Amino acid sequence: MELILVRHALPLEVRSPDGQAVDPSLAPAGCVQAATLANWWSSVGGSGKGHFGAPPDRLYTSPMRRALETAEPLAEAFGLELKVVAGVAEFDRDASEYIPLEALKRRDYPRWKAFVEGAMQGELDLEAFRVEVIACLEGIIRENPGRRVAVVCHGGVINTWAAHLLGLPPKLFMDAGYTSLHRFFAAASGERSVASLNEAPHLEASL
Secondary structure, three states, rough: OOOEEEOOOOOOEEEEHHHOOOOOEEHHHHHHHHHHHHHHHHHHHOOOOOOOOOOOEEEEEOOHHHHHHHHHHHHHOOOOOOOOOOOOOOOOOOOOEOOOOHHHHHHHHHHHHHHHHHHOOOOHHHHHHHHHHHHHHHHHHOOOOEEEEEEEOOOHHHHHHHHHHOOOOOOOOOOOOOOEEEEEEEEEOOOOOEEEEEEOOHHHHHO
């Protein structure tokens, strides 16, 4: 089967004044990105051309708003039921603020570096996160033999799964672009392989 992980579109920055967990919606630019992805994929789906010349057979999403709001245009475009799975929620699901790591890196490099180094040094339980992500995606694979499946999720999820297949320790080794597509193959024999990472032909086509 073919597994396509889709990173969500650009979300809003949100901070909770009372320290409660936040779950941001898409920013206006993110809504455009999500619509662009759905319009492009539905236009090439069925063409038989290129990697994405067929629509997904099933569509899954993280329960977090930025993923749900990215997945909904895809579900509508393809006429698919959207299945929510908690196991591909991001590692920051309980955080009291959301600042995209890309923005944090540009705006406050020392803070971004401290976050990444802290994650590597165990301040985030990336091993527990890795176990959860792998179990969830392997469950999706088992449910869908021979199908093409898309899962709208998060940069940490994509990094974790790709690192697992590449034999890397759990870490944030790749900047996954907003609405980027990451393709993997899973054989019934248990083999897993990386087909491509960080593809964004829909954004290139819109330029």
